[in-house]
Amino acid sequence: xxxxxxxxxxxSFRQTQGDxxxxxxxxxxxxxxxxNTVTRLEHPTRLDxxxxxxxxxxGGFVVVRVRVRRGGQRKRAIIAGRRPKHKGILQMTLSKSLxxxxxxxxxxxxxxxxxxxxxxxxxxxxxxxxxxxxxxPDHPEIRADPKIAWISAPTQKGRVYRGLTSxxxxxxxxxxxxxxxxxxxxxxxxxxxxxxxxxxxxxx
Numbered sequence: 001x002x003x004x005x006x007x008x009x010x011x012s013f014r015q016t017q018g019d020x021x022x023x024x025x026x027x028x029x030x031x032x033x034x035x036n037t038v039t040r041l042e043h044p045t046r047l048d049x050x051x052x053x054x055x056x057x058x059g060g061f062v063v064v065r066v067r068v069r070r071g072g073q074r075k076r077a078i079i080a081g082r083r084p085k086h087k088g089i090l091q092m093t094l095s096k097s098l099x100x101x102x103x104x105x106x107x108x109x110x111x112x113x114x115x116x117x118x119x120x121x122x123x124x125x126x127x128x129x130x131x132x133x134x135x136x137p138d139h140p141e142i143r144a145d146p147k148i149a150w151i152s153a154p155t156q157k158g159r160v161y162r163g164l165t166s167x168x169x170x171x172x173x174x175x176x177x178x179x180x181x182x183x184x185x186x187x188x189x190x191x192x193x194x195x196x197x198x199x200x201x202x203x204x
Contacts, residue, residue: 006047006048006051006052007048009046009047009048010048010049013046013048013049025122028122029122029124029129032065032067032122032129033067033124033127035065035067037066037067037105038064038065038066038067038105038106038109039064039065039066040062040063040064041063041064041065041131042063043063044063044131044133045065045121045131046119046121046131049119050063050119050131050133053116053117053118053119053133053166054116054117054133054148055116055117055133056148058141058145059136059139059140059141059142060135060136060139060141060142060148061116061133061134061135061136062110062113062133062134062135062136063131063132063133063134064106064109064110064131064132064134065121065129065130065131065132066102066103066105066106066129066130066131066132067127067128067129068098068101068102068105068127068128068129068130069126069127070098070123070125070126070127070128072091072092072093072094073092073093073094075088075089075090075092076089077089095171096171097167097170097171098128098130099118099120099128099130099167100160100163100165100167100168100171102118102128102130102132103115103118103130103132103160103165103167103168104160104161106118106132106134107134107158107160107161110134112136112138113134113135113136113137114134114135114136114137114151114156114157114158114159114160115132115133115134115159115160115165116133116134116135116148116151116165117132117133117165117166118130118131118132118133118165118166118167119131135148135151137151137152137156138152172184172187172188173188
């Protein structure tokens with residue numbers, strides 16, 4: 001059985017990440033840095049990866065490229081006599097991944113759409129680039145397709161802010177189960193909340 005065309009697309013993209021594709025990769029990143037933070041695209045850059053996470057070339061699907069700054073939080077250096085280790089300005093890592101932040105920024109830019117999924121596109125020393133797939137829940141072709149019509153349900157409204165995308169599920173720790181993951185379900189916030197005691201009235 002011969003490999004599909006998407007297998008060759010994936011292999012071609014991996015070759016651009018090596019030494020032989022350095023010129024093409026640097027040219028791409030140079031052009032992407034000059035564009036806006038959220039840029040709408042006509043076609044996905046990685047068609048094989050886009051189709052794997054739910055993209056279809058039909059009405060109602062929108063693809064955007066989002067640029068996110070790399071690294072942790074920036075904290076102002078305090079003016080006080082203590083060691084840099086104890087200043088609390090270094091290694092301030094966010095609990096959200098940069099991919100999840102990119103999805104939220106795309107959702108904020110297109111409030112009438114819903115984020116379906118996303119994937120990594122490239123990175124340099126300062127920024128990371130992701131492609132976000134958004135879907136119009138009110139589009140007739142989306143509502144008529146039984147494979148994607150579920151996103152039109154009211155329960156999927158603002159799904160990216162509630163951690164319902166693939167990046168959100170990973171960030172919430174729901175990819176793991178068993179020992180060490182007891183407090184991840186239904187959520188970590190729910191497990192931090194004190195348990196409410198219900199007093200039962202005894203009838204004599």
